[in-house]
Amino acid sequence: MRPLYFDYNATTPTHPQVMEAMLPYFNEHFGNPGCTHSYGLSAQKAMQKARQQVADLINASFEEIIFTSGATESNNLVLQGLLEPGDELIVSAIEHPAILNPARALVRKGIDLKIIPVDHNGLIKLDVLKESCTEKTKLISIMLANNEVGTIQPLKEITSWAREKNILxxxxxxxxxxxxxxxxxxxxxxFLTIAGHKFYAPKGVGALFIRKEINLKPILYGGGQEKGLRPGTENIPYLVALGQACALAQNDLDQEIKRQKELGEIFLSGLKNLDIDFILHGQNAPRLPNTMSIGFKNLRAGDVISGLISYEVAVSAGAACHSSGEKELSYVLKAMNVNEDYGQGTIRFSWGRMTTKEDVHELLSRLKIVFKSLA
Incomplete structure (x- = not known):
């Protein structure tokens, strides 16, 4: 039985083109970009090409890209490098722990934190956000797309309003x-955070966009790499990989979005034919084309996942299991006020570039068997 991977939001495989681009920088072009000899200059050239590729993907300037180890470091660099005691930070209730946990840690250092609720589709309540801002509000941090449900936030509307209030x-x-x-x-x-392993680069590399007129304080101290914001010798193979992943995405993004939406339509249509009661979380909001958070009524996510694992299917649950043994809804589903009858049976299905129509049909076949065993 061939394995099926439907957990692309957790991580993606490194794309063959990305692997091909990065491999020469482990041995053939191994120089330190801080050196002025030919080895160093070769590494420096590769790094700057990668920086431009990242900038091109998000329509930024070359000098606005800082390389990091991933999203967690990028998020911490913004929050810890910008906010000072007395400042106010506003986040949504469904942010990733890489935002929520450093935000809560900053409270112990004198930062005021406000957490804004979302509606049943996972969209931030804009009226509450606007009412919550004060003269002390220095930063609003809202994820562009939720990792669990896939909801895409109205960021443009938030930034337009925040700019009028001089809030970053x-x-x-x-x-x-x-x-x-x-x-x-x-x-x-x-500021905008990028994580390479979410779109076919290796784990351990990311980037942070910082609008050019804004200054951050470093949270690590060492050499002067990355304008002093990210000291340490640069990981050239991984930076090359991130750049290539960005180039790959830019090359066929519209085509891939269309293809992945089609896979989602096939999956949703197939689920309806399985005679199982379910809901699609966030169905009335803009969502990522590769993500569906499905709540199966009166089932336990752990039971469904165990069944799928036995049939070589990889997915993630939308419910967290605590050390006490009690299962409760994830904080994202709680914030969305999801009915527990569906919330307890919530599973996130996410697919990607390597997923085919045949994979989706095979997933549906194995789900049918699992559901029958749980009936």
């Missing part, structure tokens, strides 16, 4: 970049 806006675009068009000029964001 950061968006964690880890799940959006490479999947949907991400244009920092159109979105109006001041």
């Amino acid at each position: 806006v950061h968006t964690d675009a880890a799940q959006a970049t490479g999947k949907i068009p991400v244009d920092v000029q159109d979105l109006g964001a001041d």
